[in-house]
Amino acid sequence: xxxxxxxxxxxxxxxxxxxxxxxxxxxxxxxxxxxxxxxxxxxxxxxxxxxxxxxxxxxxxxxxxxxxxxxxxxxxxxxxxxxxxxxxxxxxxxxxxxxxxxxxxxxxxxxxxxxxxxxxxxxxxxxxxxxxxxxxxxxxxxxxxxxxxxxxxxxxxxxxxxxxxxxxxxxxxxxxxxxxxxxxxxxxxxxxxxxxxxxxxxxxxxxxxxxxxxxxxxxxxxxxxxxxxxxxxxxxxxxxxxxxxxxxxxxxxxxxxxxxxxxxxxxxxxxxxxxxxxxxxxxxxxxxxxxxxxxxxxxxxxxxxxxxxxxxxxxxxxxxxxxxxxxxxxxxxxxxxxxxxxxxxxxxxxxxxxxxxxxxxxxxxxxxxxxxxxxxxxxxxxxxxxxxxxxxxxxxxxxxxxxxxxxxxxxxxxxxxxxxxxxxxxxxxxxxxxxxxxxxxxxxxxxxxxxxxxxxxxxxxxxxxxxxxxxxxxxxxxxxxxxxxxxxxxxxxxxxxxxxxxxxxxxxxxxxxxxxxxxxxxxxxxxxxxxxxx
Amino acid sequence: xxxxxxxxxxxxxxxxxxxxxxxxxxxxxxxxxxxxxxxxxxxxxxxxxxxxxxxxxxxxxxxxxxxxxxxxxxxxxxxxxxxxxxxxxxxxxxxxxxxxxxxxxxxxxxxxxxxxxxxxxxxxxxxxxxxxxxxxxxxxxxxxxxxxxxxxxxxxxxxxxxxxxxxxxxxxxxxxxxxxxxxxxxxxxxxxxxxxxxxxxxxxxxxxxxxxxxxxxxxxxxxxxxxxxxxxxxxxxxxxxxxxxxxxxxxxxxxxxxxxxxxxxxxxxxxxxxxxxxxxxxxxxxxxxxxxx
Numbered sequence: 001x002x003x004x005x006x007x008x009x010x011x012x013x014x015x016x017x018x019x020x021x022x023x024x025x026x027x028x029x030x031x032x033x034x035x036x037x038x039x040x041x042x043x044x045x046x047x048x049x050x051x052x053x054x055x056x057x058x059x060x061x062x063x064x065x066x067x068x069x070x071x072x073x074x075x076x077x078x079x080x081x082x083x084x085x086x087x088x089x090x091x092x093x094x095x096x097x098x099x100x101x102x103x104x105x106x107x108x109x110x111x112x113x114x115x116x117x118x119x120x121x122x123x124x125x126x127x128x129x130x131x132x133x134x135x136x137x138x139x140x141x142x143x144x145x146x147x148x149x150x151x152x153x154x155x156x157x158x159x160x161x162x163x164x165x166x167x168x169x170x171x172x173x174x175x176x177x178x179x180x181x182x183x184x185x186x187x188x189x190x191x192x193x194x195x196x197x198x199x200x201x202x203x204x205x206x207x208x209x210x211x212x213x214x215x216x217x218x219x220x221x222x223x224x225x226x227x228x229x230x231x232x233x234x235x236x237x238x239x240x241x242x243x244x245x246x247x248x249x250x251x252x253x254x255x256x257x258x259x260x261x262x263x264x265x266x267x268x269x270x271x272x273x274x275x276x277x278x279x280x281x282x283x284x285x286x287x288x289x290x291x292x293x294x295x296x297x298x299x300x301x302x303x304x305x306x307x308x309x310x311x312x313x314x315x316x317x318x319x320x321x322x323x324x325x326x327x328x329x330x331x332x333x334x335x336x337x338x339x340x341x342x343x344x345x346x347x348x349x350x351x352x353x354x355x356x357x358x359x360x361x362x363x364x365x366x367x368x369x370x371x372x373x374x375x376x377x378x379x380x381x382x383x384x385x386x387x388x389x390x391x392x393x394x395x396x397x398x399x400x401x402x403x404x405x406x407x408x409x410x411x412x413x414x415x416x417x418x419x420x421x422x423x424x425x426x427x428x429x430x431x432x433x434x435x436x437x438x439x440x441x442x443x444x445x446x447x448x449x450x451x452x453x454x455x456x457x458x459x460x461x462x463x464x465x466x467x468x469x470x471x472x473x474x475x476x477x478x479x480x481x482x483x484x485x486x487x488x489x490x491x492x493x494x495x496x497x498x499x500x501x502x503x504x505x506x507x508x509x510x511x512x513x514x515x516x517x518x519x520x521x522x523x524x525x526x527x528x529x530x531x532x533x534x
Numbered sequence: 535x536x537x538x539x540x541x542x543x544x545x546x547x548x549x550x551x552x553x554x555x556x557x558x559x560x561x562x563x564x565x566x567x568x569x570x571x572x573x574x575x576x577x578x579x580x581x582x583x584x585x586x587x588x589x590x591x592x593x594x595x596x597x598x599x600x601x602x603x604x605x606x607x608x609x610x611x612x613x614x615x616x617x618x619x620x621x622x623x624x625x626x627x628x629x630x631x632x633x634x635x636x637x638x639x640x641x642x643x644x645x646x647x648x649x650x651x652x653x654x655x656x657x658x659x660x661x662x663x664x665x666x667x668x669x670x671x672x673x674x675x676x677x678x679x680x681x682x683x684x685x686x687x688x689x690x691x692x693x694x695x696x697x698x699x700x701x702x703x704x705x706x707x708x709x710x711x712x713x714x715x716x717x718x719x720x721x722x723x724x725x726x727x728x729x730x731x732x733x734x735x736x737x738x739x740x741x742x743x744x745x746x747x748x749x750x751x752x753x754x755x756x757x758x759x760x761x762x763x764x765x766x767x768x769x770x771x772x773x774x775x776x777x778x779x780x781x782x783x784x785x786x787x788x789x790x791x792x793x794x795x796x797x798x799x800x801x802x803x804x805x806x807x808x809x810x811x812x813x814x815x816x817x818x819x820x821x822x823x824x825x826x827x
Binding site (some may be wrong): 293390 | 545581584585586587588605606607609610614616618620621622624625626628629632633634635636637638639642645646662663665
């Protein structure tokens with residue numbers, strides 16, 4: 001077997017447990033499940049779009065271009081993330097570079113792995129769209145062949161462009177490496193700007209829809225919006241025409257293939273040149289001395305300081321903590337603006353207020369999820385905390401307070417933004433904030449307890465901990481359930497009362513849960529903590 | 535200073551305890567070595583003694599305080615140096631030492647004195663304000679030692695302390711261990727290196743497959759002219775658990791915990807087998823005498 005293929009197999013085996021297990025029925029089952037998801041999504045899309053088409057939604061080139069734009073932008077973002085993570089930041093780099101093969105062979109094998117991953121992900125959401133179009137729209141025979149070609153070409157395009165853009169990103173990120181807080185702030189600002197732009201586009205396009213009007217008017221409005229987006233989608237419109245085998249498709253496809261090929265060669269040559277230096281730079285550690293100052297303080301404050309330092313000096317952690325603090329006010333504001341711009345009847349008004357509760361609660365719960373790795377994040381260092389004479393309750397309290405600081409900060413800023421910039425009644429706004437704040441406390445305590453009952457302490461890297469810990473997933477599902485239940489309470493009681501009653505019921509319910517979990521936490525935390533083996 | 539009584543530790547749902555009914559006592563001002571082959575249960579015992587690992591049966595007393603009853607108070611008296619040199623790497627050496635000192639409520643003068651003394655001894659001042667992430671293996675061990683001693687623990691527990699240290703630092707650490715014991719404190723450490731144990735310790739506990747198979751007084755051993763190596767090989771050989779057992783001194787080995795019978799443990803089996811062997815020898819001697827007649 002050639003060295004490149006050996007390296008490719010080594011990495012695929014490492015990343016995909018099913019291949020490593022050697023059980024063929026598991027491999028076949030996974031492939032079957034993958035195909036079943038595609039088939040299920042295809043059937044769902046076909047059913048939905050036949051119905052929408054029947055009542056007036058145009059399933060044409062415009063819609064295809066818009067769908068292509070959304071899926072391929074998503075694909076590009078995923079590819080960019082996986083290139084940065086697997087090509088430059090991967091811990092395998094040290095090992096692979098030490099094997100008896102050239103850096104170019106390592107680089108090409110890594111590209112093959114990335115292409116394989118991109119192909120698997122892209123096919124999952126592109127194939128159902130392609131299949132749906134063959135049923136709903138009038139396509140000619142050439143479309144089927146072009147679909148097959150583009151199923152392999154689209155992931156390559158995402159990879160090539162992401163690879164190209166990853167170089168300046170890595171260059172800047174390495175420059176900012178000495179200042180982890182700044183690099184995290186830059187990352188958060190970039191994400192906030194992108195999300196803000198995305199929300200702004202949605203609002204500006206949906207604000208013209210009159211949801212209280214007739215169905216035909218709504219669909220006609222949607223057709224207009226899709227056409228407007230399609231005009232701006234540029235390259236995706238060009239690709240849509242090429243795939244749908246419309247007039248002049250062949251030269252469009254030749255242009256797409258040629259551009260991809262040129263970009264591929266260019267990117268491979270450029271990335272290859274920088275790869276080794278950029279990848280190895282990430283293995284180096286900074287030795288810059290910090291300001292030396294002794295501090296004497298009580299254990300609780302010292303633990304809070306330790307949490308702050310260990311979290312804020314790891315860019316990934318800062319991102320996790322800050323992202324919702326920064327995004328929550330903007331997302332809630334834009335969401336409220338979007339909902340309030342829609343013309344609705346009285347029941348619709350109640351739904352808008354309930355939706356406000358839902359969005360605030362979901363974002364707050366997502367911000368709380370970091371607590372589900374509060375203990376696991378200490379990894380192999382947990383023994384230091386366990387050895388400490390500070391009581392377990394004091395230690396976990398510090399972690400809870402640390403998370404609350406971010407969630408409550410985000411909630412307060414969100415409440416201020418909502419009060420200033422939207423028409424949501426101030427009392428509803430305040431009561432929503434109080435209810436979500438109480439629920440957040442309950443959710444954070446629950447998350448810490450979940451983590452403490454089954455911590456993952458064999459890892460030091462926060463990415464590995466996130467990957468190995470099931471607590472994050474459980475905490476997320478619980479958080480979403482809490483948020484949804486809060487929404488239901490407001491929806492159920494709002495239309496009949498027209499008063500603050502739904503909020504009082506809401507605050508009562510969340511307080512009950514939070515008090516119950518606090519009592520359990522108070523009584524059991526020391527015992528649960530002592531049982532942890534590390 | 536340290537009293538371990540009938541300690542039993544089992545991991546998860548295993549039927550086979552890793553530490554099997556261990557009892558021993560270490561006195562004030564003593565350096566006690568813990569010897570044993572890989573997987574004998576040294577680290578597990580040490581982690582139980584430090585309150586890092588929970589244990590099902592038995593108890594550990596540090597300066598008379600039960601680790602089970604008053605873990606926080608007991609932990610105030612001890613320091614532990616791990617064998618894996620794990621430490622909060624995002625902190626600088628100074629931040630880490632300050633954090634640990636704060637947890638133990640150590641006064642400023644006390645911590646300043648210990649830190650400056652040890653920084654000089656280990657030649658680590660140049661890196662004290664650098665992130666621990668940039669430290670070498672040995673430097674991490676040194677900062678762990680400084681953080682461990684900053685509150686002047688009465689019991690200092692070290693797991694394989696010389697692992698990864700350069701010769702100069704190894705010599706310094708041994709000096710510090712001796713000095714700590716001379717000040718009336720207790721040093722308890724595990725090691726694979728017999729020479730280190732022999733040169734440093736007053737007494738040595740030998741662990742084999744989870745059993746404490748012997749506690750050896752090194753001063754008496756020297757007087758007898760025997761070598762530690764010889765005894766260690768005997769104690770940890772395949773047959774040792776059945777043939778040789780040196781009961782730990784001054785320790786009541788009877789299990790007082792409910793649900794555990796002394797017969798479950800090899801101590802009794804060893805005694806039985808020794809008696810059986812003795813009676814067999816007597817029988818064979820009688821036969822020999824008869825034959826001679």
